[in-house]
Amino acid sequence: MNRKKPKIRSLPDPAFASILLAWFDHSATEMPWRGQRDPYRVWLSEVMLQQTRIAAAESYYRRFLERFPTLQSLAEASLDEVLKLWEGLGYYARARNLHRVAQLIVNEHNGQFPASAEALQTLPGIGRYTAAAIASIAFGEAVAVLDGNVVRVLTRLMDIPDEVSQPAVMNRLWAVASELLSPKRPGDYNQALMDLGRMICTPRRPACQHCPVREFCLAAANGTMEQRPVKKPKAPLPQVRAAAAVIRDQAGRLLLVQRPEHGLLGGLWMLPGGHCLPGESYVECLQRSLMELVGIEIRAGKEMAATSQTLAHFRLRLRAFACELVAGTPTGETRWAWVSSTELSRYSLGKADREILERLEQWQPRLFEEC
DNA sequence: AATCCGGGGAG
DNA sequence: CTCCCAGGATT
Numbered sequence: 001m002n003r004k005k006p007k008i009r010s011l012p013d014p015a016f017a018s019i020l021l022a023w024f025d026h027s028a029t030e031m032p033w034r035g036q037r038d039p040y041r042v043w044l045s046e047v048m049l050q051q052t053r054i055a056a057a058e059s060y061y062r063r064f065l066e067r068f069p070t071l072q073s074l075a076e077a078s079l080d081e082v083l084k085l086w087e088g089l090g091y092y093a094r095a096r097n098l099h100r101v102a103q104l105i106v107n108e109h110n111g112q113f114p115a116s117a118e119a120l121q122t123l124p125g126i127g128r129y130t131a132a133a134i135a136s137i138a139f140g141e142a143v144a145v146l147d148g149n150v151v152r153v154l155t156r157l158m159d160i161p162d163e164v165s166q167p168a169v170m171n172r173l174w175a176v177a178s179e180l181l182s183p184k185r186p187g188d189y190n191q192a193l194m195d196l197g198r199m200i201c202t203p204r205r206p207a208c209q210h211c212p213v214r215e216f217c218l219a220a221a222n223g224t225m226e227q228r229p230v231k232k233p234k235a236p237l238p239q240v241r242a243a244a245a246v247i248r249d250q251a252g253r254l255l256l257v258q259r260p261e262h263g264l265l266g267g268l269w270m271l272p273g274g275h276c277l278p279g280e281s282y283v284e285c286l287q288r289s290l291m292e293l294v295g296i297e298i299r300a301g302k303e304m305a306a307t308s309q310t311l312a313h314f315r316l317r318l319r320a321f322a323c324e325l326v327a328g329t330p331t332g333e334t335r336w337a338w339v340s341s342t343e344l345s346r347y348s349l350g351k352a353d354r355e356i357l358e359r360l361e362q363w364q365p366r367l368f369e370e371c
Numbered sequence: 372a373a374t375c376c377g378g379g380g381a382g
Numbered sequence: 383c384t385c386c387c388a389g390g391a392t393t
Contacts (some may be wrong), residue, residue, distance in 0.1 A: 090377030
């Protein structure tokens with residue numbers, strides 16, 4: 001008979017790391033941040049990669065590093081410029097923390113990065129994963145990482161049937177990750193395990209035929225690969241309505257306001273407006289929001305553009321209305337600016353606002369003619 | 372333990 | 383359309 005008995009090598013086993021590293025040495029993917037150990041660059045890449053695919057981060061990494069080649073240059077920059085470079089990448093608290101940490105290290109650590117995972121994790125925006133990634137890659141510290149890829153690989157290797165968001169399960173996975181780590185080449189090992197999860201041990205239809213560590217995999221033997229990891233079902237996304245005002249001054253410039261530092265798209269700019277309260281009309285929302293934001297009374301006219309967007313926790317419907325300034329002039333704590341067409345590209349905006357502005361220019365090019 | 376925080380690519 | 387991505391902070 002040519003039927004093979006599934007012979008599983010049980011973990012931990014020192015052979016696991018050596019087999020994985022041999023595969024990595026043979027088939028590692030080229031990435032802009034690989035092949036060097038500068039803590040600043042490793043840190044930047046790891047922060048950019050938080051909840052972000054490699055393909056999405058690569059161009060941002062190159063641009064960011066070109067503008068801020070050193071920790072010092074980043075520390076000296078304005079937050080506005082950092083956010084502008086981050087525009088489109090999402091999770092903007094990462095950019096704010098990046099800027100803050102750069103200043104912190106330059107001013108209080110003599111420009112030297114903390115060199116251990118434990119010390120790194122005290123910095124804002126650096127959690128357990130990122131601290132371990134930086135420490136292992138830049139400093140060679142023997143600490144394991146646990147990201148979404150590694151969770152998937154480990155729950156399959158061990159065929160873990162438990163729901164993975166539970167703290168007890170995550171603690172076990174961190175422990176397993178540490179047991180399997182190669183103390184000789186921790187940085188390469190960590191990246192190898194993530195490469196494996198990304199390229200071979202994929203969420204759907206994993207390429208077990210090409211897996212270098214299949215002989216260790218219980219899920220592959222049991223045929224449960226696609227059922228691992230077990231995740232909690234997601235709640236349906238609520239719908240959120242939002243309104244934006246298109247207001248021009250006599251020169252034809254648009255009024256933009258800056259969002260508060262914390263919260264959604266914090267620190268980015270937007271067309272003035274906000275979320276509609278329950279039962280509130282778009283026009284009522286605009287009148288209330290403009291008064292709250294910059295203390296002006298407006299009259300809302302016809303709808304100029306609209307867009308929809310799905311965020312992590314809600315579906316957004318944004319409608320923009322041509323508005324007239326009835327009374328008052330912008331004031332208050334919210335930063336605001338009259339922005340001409342040529343200046344628009346210097347402001348950082350979320351996707352929905354950027355889309356609204358594109359449609360305004362497309363349908364009403366004369367709107368900006370006199371600028 | 373639950374929620375918030377973006378945007379995009381793959382299937 | 384759904385899922386998920388080199389997660390972290392806050393409550």
